[in-house]
Amino acid sequence: MSAVNASRDRSVQNMFDRIAGRYDLLNRVISFRLDTRWRRQAIRAALTGARPRILDIGTGTGDLVLNAAATAKGNGHFVGLDFSLQMLNLAQAKRARTRYAASTAFVMGSAMFAPFKNSIFDGAITSFVLRNVSDLPLFFAESFRVLKPGGKFVSLDMFPPAASWFAELYSIYFYCLVPSIGGWLSHDRKAYQYLSDSVRQFHPPEKVAQLIREAGFEHVAVRKFLSGAVCMHVANKPSGPAR
């Protein structure tokens, strides 16, 4: 049975509509620009084969999918899906300024009911979206459905780091300072308190790997950055018939 929580989804959608104008700036400031490096790693993991069809789920302002198109020099089809109109408006504006606009497109819709046919993408990528989703098993099932057999799933997200001296420092920064910095720069402290809380309350990366496996993916691997504060999950849709 679906666990989609429509009112939670609406409030996430409204929040991203509200903060869209400051979203990119805050990303760069809060992550000390490391987000751009992690995105490059995710793109490298996802781009396999010539002229791939890639879907970026929860594309936001489009950084991941536009960078993927640029990395592939426009060879392929690159689609960004999101349910926040304001985030997508910014993504469209960026798209219009890129060399590879013709190979990219943005679609408004829900990741939980992705408006695409079965088995049409070679890769599904997603960054910093999982914590915002009310029904993770459905999110992974939809990602699986739209991928071709053998297709690649790559997710980048923030997690509570494993206990260590780094985790102590990280807690002070991410759980105490980030809501204030975010509130100050975006004039929306609630949104950045939500960011901090969503990380603190999120599953460990191993649980996310298990959910990905339960959706039918195989070869699920987890790569950890910053002592696990950011993790990249990589998985494959089996190329043969379902077992």
Ligand SMILES: C[S@@+](CC[C@H](N)C(=O)[O-])C[C@H]1O[C@@H](n2cnc3c(N)ncnc32)[C@H](O)[C@@H]1O
């Ligand atoms: C933290 S932002 C990440 C944006 C982008 N992927 C990035 O790396 O900067 C999360 C995005 O996911 C979108 N999102 C969250 N839940 C969604 C859902 N159920 N369907 C579609 N988009 C969703 C939000 O609107 C927002 O743009």
